[in-house]
Amino acid sequence: MAEVVVIGLGLIGGSLARDLRRVGHRVTACGRDAAKLAPAIELGIVDAVADDWAPALAIADVVVLGVPVGSLRELYARIRPHLPATAVVTDVGSTKASVVRDVAAACGGRLPTQFVPGHPIAGTEQSGFAASVEGLFAGRTVVLTPTADTDPAATARVAALWQEVGARVLELTPERHDAALALTSHLPQMLAYTLMEQFADAGDDALAQLIGSGFRGMTRLAGSDPVMWRDVALANRAQLSLALRRYMERLGELAAAVDAGDGKRLEKLFGAAQAAHRRLPPV
Amino acid sequence: MAEVVVIGLGLIGGSLARDLRRVGHRVTACGRDAAKLAPAIELGIVDAVADDWAPALAIADVVVLGVPVGSLRELYARIRPHLPATAVVTDVGSTKASVVRDVAAACGGRLPTQFVPGHPIAGTEQSGFAASVEGLFAGRTVVLTPTADTDPAATARVAALWQEVGARVLELTPERHDAALALTSHLPQMLAYTLMEQFADAGDDALAQLIGSGFRGMTRLAGSDPVMWRDVALANRAQLSLALRRYMERLGELAAAVDAGDGKRLEKLFGAAQAAHRRLPPV
Numbered sequence: 001m002a003e004v005v006v007i008g009l010g011l012i013g014g015s016l017a018r019d020l021r022r023v024g025h026r027v028t029a030c031g032r033d034a035a036k037l038a039p040a041i042e043l044g045i046v047d048a049v050a051d052d053w054a055p056a057l058a059i060a061d062v063v064v065l066g067v068p069v070g071s072l073r074e075l076y077a078r079i080r081p082h083l084p085a086t087a088v089v090t091d092v093g094s095t096k097a098s099v100v101r102d103v104a105a106a107c108g109g110r111l112p113t114q115f116v117p118g119h120p121i122a123g124t125e126q127s128g129f130a131a132s133v134e135g136l137f138a139g140r141t142v143v144l145t146p147t148a149d150t151d152p153a154a155t156a157r158v159a160a161l162w163q164e165v166g167a168r169v170l171e172l173t174p175e176r177h178d179a180a181l182a183l184t185s186h187l188p189q190m191l192a193y194t195l196m197e198q199f200a201d202a203g204d205d206a207l208a209q210l211i212g213s214g215f216r217g218m219t220r221l222a223g224s225d226p227v228m229w230r231d232v233a234l235a236n237r238a239q240l241s242l243a244l245r246r247y248m249e250r251l252g253e254l255a256a257a258v259d260a261g262d263g264k265r266l267e268k269l270f271g272a273a274q275a276a277h278r279r280l281p282p283v
Numbered sequence: 284m285a286e287v288v289v290i291g292l293g294l295i296g297g298s299l300a301r302d303l304r305r306v307g308h309r310v311t312a313c314g315r316d317a318a319k320l321a322p323a324i325e326l327g328i329v330d331a332v333a334d335d336w337a338p339a340l341a342i343a344d345v346v347v348l349g350v351p352v353g354s355l356r357e358l359y360a361r362i363r364p365h366l367p368a369t370a371v372v373t374d375v376g377s378t379k380a381s382v383v384r385d386v387a388a389a390c391g392g393r394l395p396t397q398f399v400p401g402h403p404i405a406g407t408e409q410s411g412f413a414a415s416v417e418g419l420f421a422g423r424t425v426v427l428t429p430t431a432d433t434d435p436a437a438t439a440r441v442a443a444l445w446q447e448v449g450a451r452v453l454e455l456t457p458e459r460h461d462a463a464l465a466l467t468s469h470l471p472q473m474l475a476y477t478l479m480e481q482f483a484d485a486g487d488d489a490l491a492q493l494i495g496s497g498f499r500g501m502t503r504l505a506g507s508d509p510v511m512w513r514d515v516a517l518a519n520r521a522q523l524s525l526a527l528r529r530y531m532e533r534l535g536e537l538a539a540a541v542d543a544g545d546g547k548r549l550e551k552l553f554g555a556a557q558a559a560h561r562r563l564p565p566v
Contacts, residue, residue, distance in 0.1 A: 121495045141492045170492055180493045183485055188501040191474055193556040194533050198526075200559035202466055208564050209424045209453055210463045212404045217500045218471040222560040226553035230546050237541055243481075244538040248531055250477050255527040258520055263513050270509035273476040276483030277505040281491050 002061040002161070005030055007053075007075065009040055012092045012123055013066025014132025017046050019165035022134065028056045029129075040129050057082035062090070062161060069093035070231030073102035076115075080107060083114075088154040090118045094181060096145040096174035098235035113151040116158040117174060119143045119181070120167060127225045138166035145174040182239035187247060189221050189229055190240070196222035285344040285444070288313055290336075290358065292323055294406055295375045296349025297415025300329050302448035305417065311339045312412075323412050340365035345373070345444060352376035353514030356385035359398075363390060366397075371437040373401045377464060379428040379457035381518035396434040399441040400457060402426045402464070403450060410508045421449035428457040465522035470530060472504050472512055473523070479505035 002025045006013045009029040017027045021044075028048045031037045037049035050056045057063065057079060067075055072091060083089065089112070093099050096117050104111045122140040142162040146155045159169040172180070196219045199207060233240055257265040285308045289296045292312040300310045304327075311331040314320045320332035333339045340346065340362060350358055355374060366372065372395070376382050379400050387394045405423040425445040429438045442452040455463070479502045482490065516523055540548040 121493055123495065123497075140495070143493070168492070170489065172489060176487070176489065177493075180485075180487055180490055183482060184490060184493045184498045185495065187481075188478060188497050190534070190537055191478065191501060193553050194530060194537055195471060195474065196556040196559050197552065198470075198530055198533055199466060200555065200562075202463075204459070204463055206453065206455060206459065207463055207467060209451070210404055210426070210460075210467045211563070212406065212423070212468065214406075214471050214504050215467045216563075216566065217503050218474060219560060219563075220500050221497050222556045224553075224557065226550050226557050229553050230550040233541050233549050234544055234546050237544060241538060241541050244534065244541065247477060247481055248534055248538070250481055251473070251527065251531055251534075254473055254477055255524060255531065258516050258524050258527065261517055261520060263517050266516050267509050267513040269480065270476050270507075270512050272483065273479040273505045274507065274509050276479050277502060279483075280494070280499075280502075283499065 001025055003059050004028070004062045004064065005056050005060040006046065006064045006066055007031070007079070008066030008068075009037060009046070009129040010066050011127050011129070011131045012120060012136075013064060014040065014045050014129030015122075015134070015136035016064060016066075016092070016120075016165065018044070018132055018134045019137060020161065021045075021047065023164045030056050043130070045129055045132055053079065054082045057087070058084060060084065060087045062088050062157070065089065065091040065093075068228045068231045069095050069099055069102075069235045072099055073106045076103045076106035085114075088114045088116060088157045090116045090144075090158045092118060092120055093235075094119060094185060094232045095235040096143070096177045100145070100147055100174050111147055111149040113149055114154045116150055116155050117145045117147075118158060118162070119145075119177065120162070121185075126223075127228070135166070137162065140167050141170050142167040143170050143172050143177050145172055145177050147174065178236050178239045179242075182236055182243040186232055186236055186240045187243040189224065190233070190244060191247070192219050192221035193229075195219055284308055286342050287311070287345045287347060288339050288343040289329065289347045289349055290314070290362070291349030291351075292320060292329070292412040293349050294410050294412070294414045295403060295419075296347060297323065297328050297412030298405075298417070298419035299347060299349075299375070299403075299448065301327070301415055301417045302420060303444065304328075304330065306447045313339050326413070328412055328415060336362065337365045340370070341367060343367065343370045345371050345440070348372065348374040348376075351511045351514045352378050352382055352385075352518045355382055356389045359386045359389035368397075371397050371399060371440045373399045373427075373441045375401060375403055376518075377402060377468060377515045378518040379426070379460045383428070383430060383457050394430055394432040396432060397437045399433055399438050400428045400430075401441060401445075402428070402460065403445070404468075409506075410511070418449065420445065423450050424453050425450040426453050426455055426460050428455055428460050430457070461519050461522045462525075465519055465526040469515055469519055469523045470526040472507065473516070473527060474530070475502050475504035476512075478502055
């Protein structure tokens, strides 16, 4: 049984809390306002809540930081004085190089040996602990991106926790994680927001009756939290920019084929995409 | 009870056939190869199949053309000599101005008074009659785009059939339909194909483990039939091109905000999209 503290009890933090309790750990949610967190006890998400962090952190074995990546630096500086030397700390942020940089900056320039940057590839377009669910991580990948500074025992500890809740753990460098996620997550998010906005600005009142499951699927992500995604876009700026430029180039080629009426080229592009879709691992 | 002939028994044609039988009509599937269609009888999709079209068409009250829009002109020329004067004909193609043009071209330049261009906003990324399902059109919109040449009684007849299977009928001009669908369907399809291709070409073997429900949702449409979509892209070329250009412009603005690290601008863009997403009608 580990004493786990979750700071930032959102969808991911809340779902992890539920699962960690289920496998026998004790979970305390720390926040600025214990009254706002209190319902999480009744919902069975956590054992306790606290707005006085020091006592909770003092007995923590594991601290999970579930806040937006833009808040990590400030948060880490705040918790650092209260962390026992034995406590391992991990996060669940969607970008990793920025997290490594920000946590190091909060700690005088060097990444703490007990900090294990992490990112569970799970979630929905919803947010908040009320949207948390049990079993969210079963069969999902969790990426850990330890650096040369990270204590391998801390990495193993965090990996074991994730495995207890059914996740597969994959270790990557922060940079490789960020390039991959720019493509698999951050770019798709930008595409959904952009499509949704274009729809909103089109100004044909019949449009709402003309959307099918395709459009719904392609804009579902537009329901996601703008502040979280602002943070992610800024934190993974270089890689996201690269992915966006490549995408625009490809889309420009497709548009040129449409303009030229080049059916052969279009069929080839679409066929290659369909073939790639078939090669995706089964859900 | 109407005698209905479906030519092109795919997902849409097959699903409509199922529903029309359910409400009491008799449905015959006509194709080039009756042996390939025969399983549709056993699956309960149609009452009969035929590769000798003349006798089936001779007794038809309603003919539904379920073929890709690129094949309509040739198909219409082929069925025209066998159509009774009283039979109404409709199609289910994703573009409408091109269908009006092609059917008129097959009929000496003038749209037949008994032809009612139609488009059910329903479907999945699957294809073929084996993927057809009952109730696909319940609560969905079906757009009819009659022109000044169309007999209003023919439009009413086709509208009534769709309403019998639970659809809401919306009348639009072919042009308004095509502009709207470029945005709500054809553009999203292009975005999905392009994202899927970019993923396939990225060449990081860890990528397949790093996809979540977001990426799955944004590439689901990439499983769609390349030939059908080639036809749609070409048939709605002008409107699709416009939608693509507008999209690239918007995405370029977003990319510029990412490059500039303009968090305020990004939050505003994402927030506007989220607000628009909330205004979508409930599913």
